[in-house]
Amino acid sequence: MSNVFISCSRWHIDFVRHLFDQLKDRNRDPWANWQDFSATADWLTEIYNGIEATDSFLFIISPDSVTSEICTLEIGHAANQNL
Numbered sequence: 001m002s003n004v005f006i007s008c009s010r011w012h013i014d015f016v017r018h019l020f021d022q023l024k025d026r027n028r029d030p031w032a033n034w035q036d037f038s039a040t041a042d043w044l045t046e047i048y049n050g051i052e053a054t055d056s057f058l059f060i061i062s063p064d065s066v067t068s069e070i071c072t073l074e075i076g077h078a079a080n081q082n083l
Helices: 010-025 043-052 069-080
Strands: 004-007 030-032 056-059
Touching: 004 010, 004 069, 010 030, 043 069, 056 069
Parallel strands: 004 030, 004 056
Antiparallel strands: none
């Protein structure tokens, strides 16, 4: 189980990779939606499973992320999980 699920726009991957590394350096177990997907995976189910298995949900706010359909789905699912 991850400690932190990171939701972000794909336009901010460099920032999220840096944040991801910083969290790992601080003994956290982050999960971001750019990792661990197989070519045949049901990616939305994997995202939802990642959200359900986490302790914390971190949304990277940007003009791109607030208009992202995927980020909206992730936030909605996190809210339904009371995160």
